[in-house]
Amino acid sequence: MSGYFLYHSIGMFPGKSEAVGAALADYAARWSAEDDGQWGYALERQATFLKLWGQVLNAPDGTVAQAESVTASLYNLVRALPEGRLRDGKVLIAQDCFPSLHFLLAEVVRRLGAELVTVSPAEGEAWVSDDRMIAFWDRNVRLALLTWVTSTSSHLSDLERLVQHGADMGSLVGVDVTQGIGIRPYDIARIGADFTIGSSLKWLGGVSGAAVLQVSPQLIEECSPELRGWFSQTNPFNWDLDSFAFAPDARRFGNGTPSPLPAVGSIPGLSYVLETGVEALAKDNIQKTARLCEWVLAEGLSLASPAASTQRGGSVMIRLPETIDPQSLLAALRSEGLYADARGAILRLSPGIVTGVEALEHLTTTLGAQLEPGVTA
Incomplete structure (x- = not known):
């Protein structure tokens, strides 16, 4: 993973x-x-x-x-x-x-x-x-x-x-x-x-x-x-x-x-x-980013990227709630072996060919716990 x-x-x-x-x-x-x-x-x-x-x-x-x-x-x-x-x-x-x-x-x-x-x-x-x-x-x-x-x-x-x-x-x-x-x-x-x-x-x-x-x-x-x-x-x-x-x-x-x-x-x-072929790499990436986008929307979070894969590159950006400190959130992810970054309040997630499907599930679970109301990231 x-x-x-x-x-x-x-x-x-x-x-x-x-x-x-x-x-x-x-x-x-x-x-x-x-x-x-x-x-x-x-x-x-x-x-x-x-x-x-x-x-x-x-x-x-x-x-x-x-x-x-x-x-x-x-x-x-x-x-x-x-x-x-x-x-x-x-x-x-x-x-x-x-x-x-x-x-x-x-x-x-x-x-x-x-x-x-x-x-x-x-x-x-x-x-x-x-x-x-x-x-x-x-x-x-x-x-x-x-x-x-x-x-x-x-x-x-x-x-x-x-x-x-x-x-x-x-x-x-x-x-x-x-x-x-x-x-x-x-x-x-x-x-x-x-x-x-x-x-x-x-x-x-x-x-x-x-x-x-x-x-x-x-x-x-x-x-x-x-x-x-x-x-x-x-x-x-x-x-x-x-x-x-x-x-x-x-x-x-x-x-x-x-x-x-x-x-x-x-x-x-x-x-x-x-x-490997760009088409094969794109197919793998689109499947992973689609799952991320579905999770973001299902959780009621703010998607800062186009929802349609035809209008989106290889990354998914999430606008973090004002109550979340981005650097603290990144530290929490890092402690779980999950590596991302942020530009201001925008969390940037870019899964590629080495990014495991299990890691994708682990990411959403960890983010979900950190972004719950009352949790200090």
Whole structure:
């Protein structure tokens, strides 16, 4: 039995410790060998990482680059756009985005002479609906950043509808897939976003430092990254200071000496997801989250996520009563071998493939006891 409900933070898969340990041990041995094979091995591992991400996204070859974080991915893309592309226009983002991305855009958009428009939920709603985004999305929106699955409600956006609206408005459209990738199918060819950013953490079971930026071939041709270096070139060993030229593909979003270690640590999780199949992982997750939602509603608690599985990602969020201290509640769960977290009064529960069915029952029983009137969590 595993009481792990933290896939929205760090994902797990069967045998993760052994698989990641073996990958890192192999890296340590190869990197420490007293020969000249280190970089050939390391760059091959990074190439494998990018290939696996391409398969997860169903992205064209040569359109995926590694970044240190999702925030760094977004920065690199926005600062690579043609000069004036955003000036005097709007950049659109939902209030329930991942906050780090908003922190970045608030300053970068100002420096680029554009206006950041932050769409809040409609009155009485716990997330920014697709209708709400479209209501604020006019022809002066030069770029829109969509959150596929929110980290505070697990609301699942209708990306095809939103991206099509963006095309009708003449906007560039990017998607942050971090909270949904690996637990719901994502297909670049079907969705048609101009760029996609994501992390190897969460449902992919990877490590931090292994984010990605995927850019459509058409947009790659327009981009001239400000953050550049020797690995932005087709041939990194071109050291002629007067003949720098960007690589024709996503390699141009590289910069200085790459960091392959996070890629090495994330390959086992990516491999597991691809070998198991996102559809199979989604089916398992939907069954578990449906049981959680049924229990929440039956108990008369406040569900802070969509009730319908077609509108929900892999998590279930519960709005805790005002009488409950979230940290005390988490400590009580932890003492029972149940692991979750909270954002303010929102309890976040994300069951994945290692989360046991028995643990699900144990969770609801424990929560029920802790949330009874008169019980101090």
